[in-house]
Every structure is written in C-alpha cells, then in structure tokens.
Amino acid sequence: MAYTIEQIAAALGADALGAVDIEVDSVAEPADAGPAQLALAMKPEYAEGLSQGNARAAMLWQGADWQALGLEAAIISPRPRFALSGLSAMMDPGQGWSDGVHPSAVVDDTAELGEGVVIGPLAVIGKGAKLGAGTVVGPQCFVGSDVTIGAQGFLREGVRIGARVCIGDRFIAQPGAVVGSDGFSYVTPEESGAEKVRQTLGDQGEIKAQKHARIHSLGAVSIGDDVEVGANSTIDRGTVRDTVIGSGTKIDNLVHIGHNCVIGTDCLLCGQVGMAGSVKVGNNVIMAGQTGVADNIFVGDNVITGGATKLMSNVPKGRVMLGYPAIQMDAQMEVYKGLRRLKRLFKDVADLKKTVSNHSQSE
Amino acid sequence: MAYTIEQIAAALGADALGAVDIEVDSVAEPADAGPAQLALAMKPEYAEGLSQGNARAAMLWQGADWQALGLEAAIISPRPRFALSGLSAMMDPGQGWSDGVHPSAVVDDTAELGEGVVIGPLAVIGKGAKLGAGTVVGPQCFVGSDVTIGAQGFLREGVRIGARVCIGDRFIAQPGAVVGSDGFSYVTPEESGAEKVRQTLGDQGEIKAQKHARIHSLGAVSIGDDVEVGANSTIDRGTVRDTVIGSGTKIDNLVHIGHNCVIGTDCLLCGQVGMAGSVKVGNNVIMAGQTGVADNIFVGDNVITGGATKLMSNVPKGRVMLGYPAIQMDAQMEVYKGLRRLKRLFKDVADLKKTVSNHSQSE
C-alpha cells in the first residue's frame, strides 16, 4: 500500500518538507532505496548512502539539509527511532495469511471465537478456549483447554498455550513460543545435597543417592495486556498459584521463565535470558541477553542488567548491574580494569618482597 | 475431584488432625484459599496468610498449632515439600485432552499402539513406531520411524522424537521438546585453527579458510525410565552409538544435550544447561540453570554446580562447583571476595611501593 510523504508525516507527528505528495510503498536503507521507497537515513552517517541510492524522499535526522542531500522530499522527526515505530507498523507487509477459520483446523465445539477471529491451517483449539475479537491464531498453533486470549492477539505459526493460561489483549507470540509448560520442581524423600549446599555454600554433607519425586504444577500462567513472547521461549506454569507476566512486558527469543515467577509491567527480557523459579521482578526492568536470575530472588523496579549478567541475590530498585556474579556496573568495570592489570600487580608485589627482604638483610 | 482431609493424609503418609472429614477439591496459597480448598502453609511465615484467606483446612509445618491458626483441620508431614509431591499428583487437573486416537492424527499402518494409547489431533506416528500401554501422545506431536516409547508416557503438545529413538516407561516431555536431532559435527579437510587452539590454548597457527564437511549422525538416543524433558529442549543423536540419558534423570526447559553424551541416572539438569558433545556425566548430578559443559569431559557422580557454572575440565565425584571457569564453590567464593577487595589491594600495593621507595632514598 502506498502513502504520500504528507500522510506518513501526519501519522507520525513529524514534519513533511518539499514535494510532500510523492508516494512511497515501502522503506529501504539509503543505498538500496528505489524511487518509490522511503529511505531511512536517521543519522548523519547515512548521508553518503543516499547519494548511492535512488530515493526521492527520506526520513532524516534533526537538522539535516534535505535539499543538499539531493532529495525532493523529507520527513524530519525529533526522535527518529521513535517515529520508526509508527512508520514500520504502517509499512509492515505481514505474513500473508488468509482470514477465517481454515477447514483443516481442529476447533473444539465448546470453544468461543470472538468476531473476526482467524484460525490458521492445522491449528488446534481445545475445549472451552476463548479467543477475543480479531485475534489471529497462526498455522499449527495449539491453544489448550480453558485458555483465554483477549482481543487483537497475534500468534505466529506453531505457538503452544497450555491449559488454563489466561492472556490479555494485543498479545503477540513468535513461532514456537510455549506458555504453560509444567514447572521443573522435584523433591527428594530426605534433605538433598543441593539443599545443604544452599546453606553451607559449598559442602553437600554426606552423599546419599536419592530419587526425585515430581511436584505437579497446579497453577497456570497469567499474562497482562500488550505482552510479546519471542520464538521458542518458554514460560512455566506455577505450582499452586499462577506464574505472572505484567502488562507491557516484552520477552525475546529462547527466554526461560521458571514456575511461580512474577514479572512486573513494561519489562524487556532480551534473548536467552533465564529465570529460575519463584523470582519476583519489578516494573520497567531491562535484562540484556543471556542474563541469568537465581531462584527465589527479588529484582526491584527499573533495574538494568548488562549482557550475560548473573543475578545471584536480591537487587534493590534502580540498580545497574553487570557480571558474574553481578555487582553494580561501575564497580564491575573497576574489577575488569583490575583484572587486566593483575599480572603487573603480581610483578610489583614480587619486586617489593625482594626489595624489602634485601633491605632487611642489609641491616 | 474432592478428597477428605483423612484421605489425603493417608495417601501422603502424613498425620490428619481435627475435622478430618472436611472435603477439599483443590489447593491454594493461604491468603487465596476458599473454604473448599486446602491451604498450603508449610512454613511459619505463611501463618499470616491463613488469617487473610478462608481455608478450613491446611497442610502445615511440623509443630504448627492448627487450632490457634483458626483452622478446623490440618495435615502435618515431617517433610512437607515431599508430601507436596503426592498431593500435587492427586490434585492435578491435567490438560483436559480426550481419550483415543483422534481422526485427524496420521498414524502409519505399521505402528504398534499398546492398550489405552491416546493420540492427539494432528499428531504423526511413523512407520514401525511402538507406543507402550497407556502412553499419551499430545496434539501435533511427531513420533518418527521405528521409535519405541514405553508404557505410561506423556508427551505434551508438539513434542518431536526422531527416527529410532528408544525411550523407557513413564517418559514425560514438555511442549516443543526435541529428541533425536542430528549432532553438530563437522570436519575440515586439513587440521583447523580450532583444533590447533585446543593444543596451544590460544594460537590457531597459520589461518586457512576451509569448508566444513558434515559428519552424519548414525546413532540414535536411548532414554531410560522415569525421564522428563523440558519445553523446547534438544537432545542430539549420537554419531556411531546412541546418546544416552539414564533412568530418573530430569531435564528442564531449553537444555541442549550434544551428540554422544552419556548422562547417568537421577540427575537434574536445570533451565538452559548446555552440554557439548561426548560429555560423560555420572549419577545424581545436579546442574543449576545455565551451567555449561565443555565437550569430551567427565563429570563424576553427585557433582553439584551453582548457577551459570562453566565446567571446562573433568570434575571428580562429589565436588560442588561454581563459576567461570568452574572451581570448587568454597574456593570460588574466596575469589569473589578477593575481587571485591581488589581496588583496595591495588591501593595498598601503591602505598607500599611509595613507602619502600621513600625509605630507600632516605637511607
């Protein structure tokens, strides 16, 4: 679908300059852009690319001289990356799926489908499931018994939602995402070595070989509005009550959320983050990729972690954490600096020992 | 389904106290419990919750005064967490799937289904596959050619079992689990930089760009009895012989087990554990979340690892390990303490150098 520069700028709340009636039907990087594409050159370093491509119009950085760049029209926004959000939604060609309920889908008679619900080929909708108006269930998805999904959801191919999971509006799930797997919860007849290690920090006591008895997950998963779950990520059900994901929280690919976790609102959990059981996470928390969180700890509001940070104990709100084990980022940067100078430190101490020893002997 | 307090206690081998004919049909956290629910208050800190909820009966910690807590009945067990295992099994509402073979499933004529086998909608059962009595194959599962699965197995939705995999009784697999993917095994025509680095620990020698030739996986995967595999975990087949998972071993979500690994009995591998190829793990080993294990190493019986531990070399039996690279947990805790005092150490050494230098000059 094509839009004029004027229409796009109006939709984004940005300024349209020049020949604002030029039409574009998609976006492109500056060097790749054709005459019917809007070039995205939102930083000065993209200027050169514009001269290599054939764009007539571009989205530019604040203060750019669009005419000097050889363009006929431009869109300028005070925060171009934020404008890209709206622009990308306008230009998204989507997955190309058909409307309606595909005849090959297996939909239980007791399921309730809201207006305009789409069910893709070979999907399964279980007993008593409820799908809100406009929700799209992709090909080969599974929606279990008594699951509720709100309005305007979008489940990509092969998503799996276990029994009794309850999800709000505008839910997005990427291919292969799993919500409602059973928790990983076992117990030995007598106190185990692992339980002892938690107390002693290193001594597992007398070793007994014991079998692991399974604790079944009786809770489900409760997910708020505007949540996204990434490809092949897994969210376990709770043991007694539900595992909880707050509204506005976004979860990347291959993330693991253990049983009983309670995640706040508007968090970002990046790729391969792993959270053991019963973790409590506040609101607006950002965890970079491969962050790990030990079980039963508390992570306060607005905490930010760097890549591969391993949180082993509670984190007060607002902290910026890094490393394994995690400490505050600025202190960790000091430790890393120290490690790079460690060889020199050993040398200095060896020299000092020699000097002091010589000195003592010479007296 | 409802049970009396007396029935539950008898099933768990626990003590029933008070009005033991009260019936409950589910369990709940103390503050959330209604009058027909059994409150789970297995530690003294849950006492307050009981007064907020409406439970008439609860499972309590050893020594609790149930009458003072306002209850009419109680179950008391010497190890309440262990009792929870049996209780949760009694109370599990399950996935709500129908019995029998769903007409939409594609079951090869040569497959052998034991008595009471359940095949969910849109599942595929390959040539010569054998499913033991009572095994449930969930919706959209795939069971490949010549696979054997024992009795009383339970495969959640979308599990995939590759050709010739052999699995014991009471197998549980969570959604999206993969057993029998091909091993990641390649070889270059001449010795590669990576092979040289293994010898030199840092020098890859003269660099040659080489293509990777694939080594096909001819083995399968052998899994004992009472094994559980978590959501979206992957277990690769062996190169010549089978990859092996011992009886009683439990594997959490997003775990990767490489080709040729041999895992012992009654191990616990927590979320996102990753094991490279040809690792040998003993019995009763516990690996916390995100533990990594380098290829071709040996991990002895009863080894325990802390979260995100990276095992880079053999580990004797009974060791408790932590960190990257892993050392014994108590020694690692000392290192972590040292790192927090590293800045101070640099300061001390700088001061000493100054003192000694001044001293020498003043002589």
Place this chain on the structure above:
Amino acid sequence: MAYTIEQIAAALGADALGAVDIEVDSVAEPADAGPAQLALAMKPEYAEGLSQGNARAAMLWQGADWQALGLEAAIISPRPRFALSGLSAMMDPGQGWSDGVHPSAVVDDTAELGEGVVIGPLAVIGKGAKLGAGTVVGPQCFVGSDVTIGAQGFLREGVRIGARVCIGDRFIAQPGAVVGSDGFSYVTPEESGAEKVRQTLGDQGEIKAQKHARIHSLGAVSIGDDVEVGANSTIDRGTVRDTVIGSGTKIDNLVHIGHNCVIGTDCLLCGQVGMAGSVKVGNNVIMAGQTGVADNIFVGDNVITGGATKLMSNVPKGRVMLGYPAIQMDAQMEVYKGLRRLKRLFKDVADLKKTVSNHSQSE
C-alpha cells in the same frame, strides 16, 4: 544397503587393505561391532575394543597393523575424521519418510514445487512459496508466504520459515528451527535509562517509567547455500533490510541470531550461542557453545571463541578469545591463573605491610 570395503575406500579416497570384498552394511564402535559392521577405530586407544567386538573389518588410524589387530580387512585414511564425513553420509539410514506430497499437507495452489519435492504429513506451504528440486519438507513444517528454498534442501519435522525468507541450495534445518521470527526491537518515547547506561556505563540518570513501542520487522532473512540450522534455533528477520547468513555456515541447537545480523561464510556457531541485533561477523568464524555477542559489534574473519565467551566489543580478525568479558585467550588464561593465586597475593601484601610497618617503627 551394503558396500564392500573396496567400494567404501574408493568413495573416501582411502586405502583398502586385506579381504577388500568383505561387505558391511553399517558402522559401529569397535567393542559393539558385529561381523557385518565396519568398526570405527580411528585412534590407537580403540585397539582394545576391537578384540572385544566381532568386526572383520575396521577403519583404522594411520600406521595401524590391521593384521595384528585380528582383522581381515582395513580402511586407512590420512585424516580418518575427515573420511568419517563421507562414510557417515554413505551409511546414514535417514528418517524413513515417504516420497511425494502427503495428502494431509496443506499446500497453497500458488506454491511452486520443483521436481521430486517431498512434503510430509500436516505440513503447510504458503502462498507463492517456491521449493527447489529434490527439497524435502518434513512432517508438520511450516513454509510461509513467498518463501524461496533452493534445491536439495532437507527440513526435519516442525521447522518454521516465516514469510519472504530466501534460502539457497542444500539447506538443512533440524526439528523446531525457526527462521524469520520478528526482531526484538522497541523504542521509548523519550531517551530511556538503558540508552543512558550505554553512554555512562553505569548511570541510568533520572528514572522515568515508559512504555515500549514496537518497531516492526520489515526485512526478511537471506540464507546462502549449504547452511544448516540446529534444533529450536531462532533467526530473526531484519528491521529494514534482511538478516544475512552466509554460505557454508553451520548453526547448532538453541542458537539465537538477532535482527539485522550479518554472518559471513563457513562459520560454526555452537549450541546456545546468542547474538544480539546488528552484529557483523566475518568469514570462517568459530564460536564455541554459549558464546554471547553484544549488539552492533564487529567480529573479524577467522575469530575463534572458547566456551561461554562473551564478546562485548569489536574483535579484530584472527583473534582467539575467551572469557567474560572476552579478552585474548592467552591473556585470559594468565588472569585465571592469577585468580587462583589471589588469596596468596592478599596474604603476601598483608605480610609486607606488617614488615614495612615494623621496620619503620624500629627506626
């Protein structure tokens, strides 16, 4: 299928010795081998196994005395592991799937299937998808709208390829692999704490709770020839242009490739490697298991990383890296040695302080 020793040796370019007309139909480890199997004893330590098994013929290490080992025939290759590549391809029994398009598959009328294409049961092929000659799409796979896959591809069960992804010849994908999930890309209306931390390395400034606006992924994924993607791995589409995987690159299980990444040719990315968005990786790069790569960095040709290495900044070509944060492997090994001696260093400095202090006072 059975082959003579002579046929196998000829196919591998290796030497056949002894009774070269002996036929074998599969391979086995030396101790397990029967008389119709080729024992694989490619290192001297396997000699003992041969005497325990019943092999008449074996593939042996260079210089082995096959007659002294009690064999009737032998294959000897200068680089046996490389020969195993060809041998394993000859001996691979495969997945046992049927040819043709299964009637339960849902294939859009506009899809173009090359000669000999196989579509397994319950697979879905979308509008305008193009599958090259000889490509096998396994059971329950999903191939989205306008996807192109070249010739001789092999998709194991449950693989998912999103709309507009373009893949070369001889592509292999393991069960549950996802190509073309949406990128994890969000933006807040105003500058976020995480953006500030990138500049300050630890200070997120004044905290504001903000919602995350989604940036849609308009690009797809472009994959070269001879690429393999492991079980349950995920490759995200690009924001404006495609995410790119170069020819000959092999990706293991549970690997995450973020949006906009450009990976070169002939790389190996081992299990659970994670790459944040917009990473540029050169050719012939090898990343060991659980390696993590921060967003927007550059990794040069022929870089090798050790297990669980975390790359936080650009890496020049040819470097061998280890640790978190990654530094060159040899330097990191020195740091690890230093950490093991850290307790002793603290003791030495404490002793020095005492000596120097006593000395000063005695003057």
